Amino acid sequence: MRLLAFLFSVLLLAGPASAAESSDWSGSESGRVRLISSVAATGSAASLRLGLHFQLAPGWKIYWRSPGDAGYPPRLDWAGSANLGAPVIQWPAPHRFVLAGLQNHGYMGEVVLPLDAPLTVPGQPVAARLAVEFLACAQVCVPQKAELSLDLPAGPAEPSAFAHDIGRFSALVPGDGSRHGLTVEAAEALGAGEASVLRLSLASTEPLTAPDIFVEADEVAGFGEPRVTLSPDKRHAVLNSPVTPGTVLKPLAGALLRITVTDGLRSLDAMVTPVPATASPSTESGLLAMMAVALLGGLILNLMPCVLPVLSIKVLGVLSHGGGERGHVRASFLASAAGIIASFLALAALAIAVKQAGQAVGWGIQFQQPGFLVTMVVLLALFAANLWGVFEISLPTWLMTGGGGNHHTVLGHFLSGAFATLLATPCSAPFLGTAIGFALARGPEEITAIFAALGVGMASPFLAVAAWPDAALRLPKPGRWMITVRKLLGLALAATGIWLLTVLAAQTGLFAALVSGGAVTAAIAIMAVKHRLPASSRSAVGACVVALAGLALAAPFHGDGGQASASGGTIPWVAFDRAALTRLTGEGKVVFVDVTADWCITCKVNKAAVVERGEVARRLGLPQTVAMKADWTKPDETISRYLASFGRYGIPFNAVYGPAAPDGLALSELLSESEVLAALDKAAGP
Template sequence: FIESDEAPSFAAPQVFFSSDRRLATFEIEPSSPPTRSLVGVPLTVTVVDGARSLEAKVDPVAAPSDATSLIGMLLIALLGGVILNLMPCVLPVLSIKLLGILGHGGGERAHARWSFIASAAGIVASFLALAGVAIALRQAGLAVGWGIQFQQPAFLAVMVLILLLFAANLWGGFEINLPRWLLDRTPAGEAQPSLTGHFLSGALATLLATPCSAPFLGTAIGFALARGPLEIVAIFAALGIGMAAPFLLVAVWPDAVLRLPRPGRWMVRVRVAMGVALAGTALWLLMVLVEQIQTAPTAQDQASAPGAITWVPFDSAAIQPLVAEGKTVFVDVTADWCITCKVNKLAVVERGEVARRLSAPGLVAMRADWTRPDVAITDYLASFGRYGIPFNAVYGPGVPDGIALPELLSEQSVLDALARAATTPAPAGG
């Protein structure tokens, strides 16, 4: 209830709870249009829950404008893009990044600067392309998610081919040259033809490094996909600039790489090694492609090893009945192409105390495989405001609506969530 001597009466409130039920949002409309601003008008708010009630006096403040919210989210997107460089998902493209750095040792400042600008441009261009795809999918009424390109066999096949071409390029099979129309518009220098390669390397690194979510990235993506095309483009551009930040910093201060040893015979061996790494990445994507084409494995198949956690197939409709029985439910949304998911599994979920807890009586471990498109899983992620993986959530008597865990798991974060979920709340009214 809201009361005030200086404000009109209010209609019944609409209440919205956060996923962990620790935050309630009340939407309350005036019964009639106010004749004055309510900012600064003292209000008495009374919240009633059964036999309990709480009364407090509040002074309304002006809501932040959409522009303010967008600016704040752009900053979050920038930070998320920077952090994406540190996520395990970038492992397949480390060879591309390292080679781009090592190749400038002892070179010219202008050449180094333009090369890193080209790499940064490739990264941002890829993010803008992903934004365009997201907008097109939304306009078509299709599900949108982060990294969903890895669910498409055609995309994987193209990536395998491109990676093999890059590997062949590193092994000296051929060179990538600029088209004449672009060559005429770049600064003079003997290394001009490599700018196209740097641009394509940046674009490829982005496409391969974005199958997994990251801290702050999920928040920014959720904000963008809940709004219009302009916000989507702005947020994705900010993510791209954030991921390209290391390249832009080197472009501003190229001396950081010019002090490296000048390329020589040792660089030939490095190129061969990096080519092997790219070929290995192509092999990994080929294995993911084969898994997608074959029959999907069941969750029970994934738990066939002795002592492994017994995973049951994901079923969102079964969660609440299990919680009503007093059980704790741990949901793991994963995919074959999600490297961060595999890191979480090997480092936290399937080892030590966490594995023992997930195998204990009264706990149900539920796994959702998002390797292929699955509308039920996409909708489930969206219910938490998430559009990418890894994603883990815990349900129980203490958190019947579930609590989402961070993208990078730690043993303590999982154990704390399990303990909180298993706690039976005190009955209302004492």
């Protein structure tokens, strides 16, 4: 009894922990916070271990140094402190939580953020003054601010009553993984763009339970919750963390990323540089299947309206083969096939370069460039003038395969294939969008393989004739009737040029397009009357034609920027606003998104045949339906990333949103009335 009485008296004399070891609590509805010290006095060390101690109310959370999709971490201001340098925060491993559909990283319940605080003069008293701002979230997020004061006297650095609390959370600060038996075996980058995935291979000396990964790479992309695959013995795991749509700034491969891996109370902090992922057997089989799809899509591309006018050059070449030689036929068709395949490979190289630069890439994006459009107009005009007999180009003998004009040369046949490819890109064939989307969402090898397959598919009719040249030799022999055919085919090329001028007008303004078109027309007219001019003035014709071509090429770069094409019709189109989709569907509305462009022929076919007629047009005009147009005539990064979020990299593209389809229902490239109406009904829900 005397011993118990003695111990009781000692406890009474000891009382609570010294107020010098902690600040007062600062509280609110979210909980409370204070500043604590691991020692009772400053001692002789050059630094102190402090702690920012949070006790959060049930359901409330604060954020880690990398907060995730929203929020911000605690912000510390030490102004007014004496004998104290700027403390460095040590962050315990975070937890993942979802708030309003957003992935967030932070803490709940109780947490101490250890602080390593250097002393200006070791051994002297310290006056710590801290203004801390933090965001506390439950169902709502509330910004908080606390003013905290802590004074530590000089004297022996005995452990304080809070040393254990600070030490407990210091043990949760991730290290290199060796203490917890965790090792990163590999970091790989899968896919590309919005389809990028960080694949992390993890090894553990103890069985894993629920591994998670937090990726910090603000200059690369944001990352979502990983998909975890555990080995049978649970000592190895593969974590696939996808990028957050709309956050990709540059490719993952070769980028420096900071990762934090957690598994219960174990954790790991490391810097990794992902390498391109090696293909698995399933990936290889998927690539082979998609190459078959690309072959079929390239074959059907020959029937698209964008390609037919340019193929008129080839038609003329076919007709010229009637009664010709087998070797001449084979060489010309092989040259055309080579032009097609080479152009697809050039487009693949361009796509790879754009992706490696971290930019959004799409199918047909060259039609967003005025320089490309006016160059094509000039070249098409020259081809048309050549077919009309305005001029003939004599090339060196080593390029000739059978005499005649430009269309009889190997180079001419090669160029006809190249032009057909370039003008094919605003068109879409069945299966084409699937193959392009597969390629552009992956690495350089897949892009090259898919684009090569597209080229072989489109070139297959030419390759077939090259293999069996007798088919072309059985055509009627050339004669005067071919003059009429040449003129008609020249008109087809001229019509293609006029269409390109309308696209140019939408981008640079009507005046610039008229100047370019007028300059090209004047140049052709001058060449047409050259033979009637006096011999002394003919030498100036070449210089005049070159000057007019230069004017045509320069005019678009001095335009007024053009105007968005008018929507017209009975449908009340509104401009695309990705952020408004959630709000509109939350209001119970159905949203029809149409990604289109003035250069997209298939888009115009979809509108004329399905969207702007009949029951579809009536439904899109109802008050509870919003028709949203995303005009991709000019480059638009927002639209590019929106397409990539669906794994699409070309147009036409249409999607329907509604209360029953908040994430959107992607439609086929070639629309049908039944498909659109069914999607509208499904998105609206019961």
